[in-house]
Amino acid sequence: MKTKAAVLTQTNQSLEIEELEIPTLKEGQVLVKIAFSGVCHSQLNEVRGLKGVDNFLPHTLGHEGSGIVQEVGPGVKKVTEGNTVILTWIKGNGFDIPSTTYRRNDGSVVNSGAISTFMNYAVVSENRVIPVSNEHSLRELPLLGCAIPTGAGIVFNTAKINKGETVAVFGVGGVGLSAIIGARLREAKSIIAIDIFNHKLELARNLGATHTINFKEQDIAACLNEITHNAGLDFSIEASGNRKAMELAFNSIRTGGGLCVIAGNLPAGETISINPIELIKGKQIVGSWGGETQPDKDIPIYLNLYKTGKLKLNSLITQTYKLEEINQALDELEKGMLGRGLIEMT
Numbered sequence: 001m002k003t004k005a006a007v008l009t010q011t012n013q014s015l016e017i018e019e020l021e022i023p024t025l026k027e028g029q030v031l032v033k034i035a036f037s038g039v040c041h042s043q044l045n046e047v048r049g050l051k052g053v054d055n056f057l058p059h060t061l062g063h064e065g066s067g068i069v070q071e072v073g074p075g076v077k078k079v080t081e082g083n084t085v086i087l088t089w090i091k092g093n094g095f096d097i098p099s100t101t102y103r104r105n106d107g108s109v110v111n112s113g114a115i116s117t118f119m120n121y122a123v124v125s126e127n128r129v130i131p132v133s134n135e136h137s138l139r140e141l142p143l144l145g146c147a148i149p150t151g152a153g154i155v156f157n158t159a160k161i162n163k164g165e166t167v168a169v170f171g172v173g174g175v176g177l178s179a180i181i182g183a184r185l186r187e188a189k190s191i192i193a194i195d196i197f198n199h200k201l202e203l204a205r206n207l208g209a210t211h212t213i214n215f216k217e218q219d220i221a222a223c224l225n226e227i228t229h230n231a232g233l234d235f236s237i238e239a240s241g242n243r244k245a246m247e248l249a250f251n252s253i254r255t256g257g258g259l260c261v262i263a264g265n266l267p268a269g270e271t272i273s274i275n276p277i278e279l280i281k282g283k284q285i286v287g288s289w290g291g292e293t294q295p296d297k298d299i300p301i302y303l304n305l306y307k308t309g310k311l312k313l314n315s316l317i318t319q320t321y322k323l324e325e326i327n328q329a330l331d332e333l334e335k336g337m338l339g340r341g342l343i344e345m346t
């Protein structure tokens with residue numbers, strides 16, 4: 001059996017759509033017919049070679065998706081054939097099978113990690129699938145695999161934002177918008193969205209931002225001082241993968257307990273600069289690993305919020321592409337144009 005897949009053969013080159021032979025399932029693996037995949041900055045960084053030397057070329061990619069289980073390998077107990085699943089890069093319960101390999105028609109090997117989603121059929125590790133009821137739209141479920149667990153997870157688990165507190169979100173793509181939704185659910189008082197695109201700021205406002213600031217057109221420090229009456233922010237969340245934004249996010253929190261959470265990545269080797277006296281004065285800075293999400297426990301909670309209309313996943317999806325348009329999707333993501341872009345498999 002074969003699948004179409006987007007393959008990264010060389011970093012800094014376009015992904016190529018190839019036909020690959022699907023391997024026989026090993027213990028702990030699941031074959032999923034992918035319906036939709038999200039596109040996020042992690043894949044962009046991989047394709048652009050920003051994560052450093054890539055030792056796994058050529059390889060497939062993609063790490064949030066939705067689909068239907070076609071077959072399960074020996075020992076798999078979490079899902080069975082026909083189950084609707086969310087695919088997530090964040091490790092949950094079940095077998096952890098770190099890699100798999102596909103073969104091209106000429107017999108050469110294409111590598112995959114524990115999960116890939118830029119393909120029609122994917123062999124994934126049991127611990128990267130979360131079974132869900134089949135009543136849901138497959139189109140919206142991918143967002144529960146990376147964007148929402150990371151963005152809302154930062155608000156709920158990492159920062160633990162409470163009612164009445166102030167937070168600024170730097171960069172309102174998929175993760176940033178999810179953080180705004182999370183902050184709204186936690187009834188934060190001021191939720192400030194910061195980005196370079198006005199159409200994304202408008203989207204952020206629709207999803208719960210109380211203030212918006214255009215990074216290119218406005219003086220961020222002055223705007224934040226006005227909003228917080230010079231008190232500084234309780235929290236800042238950086239989801240832009242931009243050095244200046246990271247430094248600003250740290251500088252904007254209040255002394256004596258303000259917390260800055262870094263979610264974005266910089267190109268390998270690039271660093272940020274902060275003044276240690278700010279740490280001594282009680283500012284804090286931490287990073288987040290997928291919003292500290294425990295998928296088997298947390299994703300059903302998000303699914304329930306979605307079911308009851310409190311999590312408007314559809315609003316986050318700004319563009320849908322075919323698998324053949326994957327490079328266009330990455331280009332538009334790179335330009336900062338997207339909320340969350342989706343790839344629809346056919």
Ligand SMILES: [Zn+2]
Binds near residue numbers: 041063
């Ligand atoms: Zn992601």
